Amino acid sequence: xxxxxxxxxxxxxxxxxxxxxxxxxxxxxxxxxxxxxxxxxxxxxxxxxxxxxxxxxxxxxxxxxxxxxxxxxxxxxxxxxxxxxxxxxxxxxxxxxxxxxxxxxxxxxxx
Amino acid sequence: xxxxxxxxxxxxxxxxxxxxxxxxxxxxxxxxxxxxxxxxxxxxxxxxxxxxxxxxxxxxxxxxxxxxxxxxxxxxxxxxxxxxxxxxxxxxxxxxxxxxxxxxxxxxxxxxxx
Numbered sequence: 001x002x003x004x005x006x007x008x009x010x011x012x013x014x015x016x017x018x019x020x021x022x023x024x025x026x027x028x029x030x031x032x033x034x035x036x037x038x039x040x041x042x043x044x045x046x047x048x049x050x051x052x053x054x055x056x057x058x059x060x061x062x063x064x065x066x067x068x069x070x071x072x073x074x075x076x077x078x079x080x081x082x083x084x085x086x087x088x089x090x091x092x093x094x095x096x097x098x099x100x101x102x103x104x105x106x107x108x109x110x111x
Numbered sequence: 112x113x114x115x116x117x118x119x120x121x122x123x124x125x126x127x128x129x130x131x132x133x134x135x136x137x138x139x140x141x142x143x144x145x146x147x148x149x150x151x152x153x154x155x156x157x158x159x160x161x162x163x164x165x166x167x168x169x170x171x172x173x174x175x176x177x178x179x180x181x182x183x184x185x186x187x188x189x190x191x192x193x194x195x196x197x198x199x200x201x202x203x204x205x206x207x208x209x210x211x212x213x214x215x216x217x218x219x220x221x222x223x224x225x
Contacts (some may be wrong), residue, residue, distance in 0.1 A: 032212050043202055044154060087154065091212050096130035097142070097167045099212060101154040 001026045002103035004090050012108045015032055017078050019107045020087060023088030024069045032091040034075050044087055048072075052102045078109045113137045117203050120173035122221045127192050132220045134186045143186045144204040144214060145178065147171070149206030154202070160186065193224045 005024045013019045025033075033050035048055065050062040050071050061074040070089055085104035094101060116135045125129050136143050145157040159166040177189045186205075186215055190197055200221050204214040 034212050038154075041200075043218050044214075045216065046213050049212060067188075089212070093128075093167070097144075097159040098156045098169070099214065100156070103153040 002102075003100050004051050005087055006086075006088050006102040006105045008103060008105060010106040011078065011107050012110060013078055014110055015078055015080060017072065017109075018076045018105060019078055020072055020074045021086055021088075021107075023073075023102055023105075025071070025088075025090045025100075027090070027092050028066075028069060030069075030090045031094040033062075033071050034089040034091075034099070035060075035062055035102070036087040036089050037070075038087055039084050044101075047086070052071050054072075075107075078107075080109050080111070083107055084111045112217075115205055116221045117201075117217035119220055119222050120218065121221040121223070122223065124193055126195060126224055130190045130193055130222060132188045132190075132201050132203075132222070134188070134217055135184050136186055136203065136205030137207075137215055138184070140205035140215070142166075142206045142208070143178075143180070143207075143213050144199050145188045146202045146204060147199040147214075148202065148219075155187070157201075165188075172218055189220075193222070195224050197223055198224045 007037045007084045035046045035047040038044045050070045054063045057074045085106045088102040100106040118133045137187045143160040148154045158168040165173045200219040202219045203217045
């Protein structure tokens with residue numbers, strides 16, 4: 001089983017739609033979880049950390065389910081500028097010195 | 112906004128040659144990292160560096176790789192004898208605190224080995 005597994009997509013959604021991505025991780029001892037965003041041929045950028053209680057940042061909501069070992073990202077009211085690859089990232093070390101990235105889920109928002 | 116800068120943006124080299132990729136982390140950051148991404152694949156951890164020594168390294172980071180902080184600002188990745196499979200985008204990253212997972216990545220250095 002892959003350490004971090006994501007549906008590669010692409011998810012093609014119209015502007016204004018709500019879209020959700022899931023990610024599963026294999027190591028039950030994983031400590032911290034993040035969503036990064038990567039535009040085509042660009043560097044990853046932190047979108048948000050994922051807390052046990054769930055957290056929201058504007059149109060973005062992240063949830064963690066430790067029992068089932070999955071993380072989700074919900075994007076409401078999608079914008080054209082949300083088109084990117086969303087990377088699920090897990091810290092297995094507890095120090096965040098070595099992050100494990102998923103292969104990413106590609107989102108394409110269309111008019 | 113402070114940023115991580117990397118040079119060169121693209122380097123083409125012959126197999127067996129030495130390559131040095133350079134990075135200037137954000138000035139008040141103390142933790143430094145190299146990651147790489149082979150085209151079409153996931154971002155992979157190479158090495159983390161703190162207090163002038165390697166904190167952690169992956170199995171990819173073998174004897175052909177080394178890192179150095181030669182002065183107060185630069186952080187370099189050296190590949191001693193490049194192989195075809197070293198062709199990838201190499202990302203430098205830095206963070207203020209080790210435990211946040213909030214890494215700031217540079218724009219990357221694309222290495223092509225012929």
